[in-house]
Amino acid sequence: MNSGTSFLRVIGSRLVAIAAIVTFSMSDTIWAQSEAPGVLQDNVLMRADSVTYDEDFGIVTASGHVEISHGENILFADTISYNRRDDIVIATGNVALLSAEDDVVFSNYMELTGDLKSGTIRGIQILFSDGSRAAGVSGRMTGDGRNEIRKAVYSPCELCPENYWKEPLWQIKSFNVIHDKSLKRIFYKDAFLEVFGVPVAYVPFFSHPDPSVVRKTGFLTPSIRSNGVLGLTYEQPFFLNIAPNRDATFAPIISFKEGVVLTGEYREVRKHGKYKLNGSITP
Known part of the structure; x- marks a missing residue:
């Protein structure tokens, strides 16, 4: 290899x-x-x-x-x-x-x-x-x-x-x-x-x-990062294409310092505006 x-x-x-x-x-x-x-x-x-x-x-x-x-x-x-x-x-x-x-x-x-x-x-x-x-x-x-x-x-x-x-x-x-x-x-x-x-x-x-690919339900490319808060982390996002104007992304993060961190994001576009909700939780 x-x-x-x-x-x-x-x-x-x-x-x-x-x-x-x-x-x-x-x-x-x-x-x-x-x-x-x-x-x-x-x-x-x-x-x-x-x-x-x-x-x-x-x-x-x-x-x-x-x-x-x-x-x-x-x-x-x-x-x-x-x-x-x-x-x-x-x-x-x-x-x-x-x-x-x-x-x-x-x-x-x-x-x-x-x-x-x-x-x-x-x-x-x-x-x-x-x-x-x-x-x-x-x-x-x-x-x-x-x-x-x-x-x-x-x-x-x-x-x-x-x-x-x-x-x-x-x-x-x-x-x-x-x-x-x-x-x-x-x-x-x-x-x-x-x-x-x-x-x-x-x-x-x-x-x-x-x-x-711009919008398709399925696993996205994983990412590996390193920072002072979480240390070395591995993130595996999953994208959910709900509708042409709505989607959600779930991305569990495995970190060496904090263990597993569950993150998510919801997005929606409407005629008079757009909304985005995101958050994270540690089990």
Whole structure:
């Protein structure tokens, strides 16, 4: 599992790449599609420093600041080859795949279908739209919106800007993680909860909503904090979507100093105002 942790830390250093990607997208690089007319699929755009086309094998090879866009998916890499006959895209070197959900997948090697929606990924690293991160030894994407990560680690904690190699406050390690975009949930099998790199709990199965979920009944992402009053605490919120204008959140907190603290919050929005009621109790 050490490789997964290393990948998670590397994502922090790659946040700068997001800005670089956006800058590159706005650059004046000439579209390579005009240099190799008729060899790409419809609705596919490619640009790069250089492009070659092997007519015998039907392979388009682009190198140097390569960008391919298909629909709402955009793929960046140092080198990309596209096999027209098999409809396979192979990307190598500083690969980044931007999805319609604003998630970014990093790797040094991806083998994808021509629509950039399915394929295999070595050394996968994911930056979700809410800033949380996941990484694993390998990954597989399917056309139905399921992403599977093997030997994975996930954490919503931001990494220290001065030291990306420092262990996050807490993280979940799992032998198998599935992100089902249609269900908008992330599932873990054989998961270990670690605090400052130390395993503190094990569950055979665990799931929580993915970052795209705004309102849905179920368990929310747990949080681990440390303060002078309660010490080290673990909080597991449960969100109850009562109605479009009403909801409640129950969040038991386990603390090292005070034991169990039960907290809750009720919210309601009406035509002429909104209400919020919260409180806590120690059993």
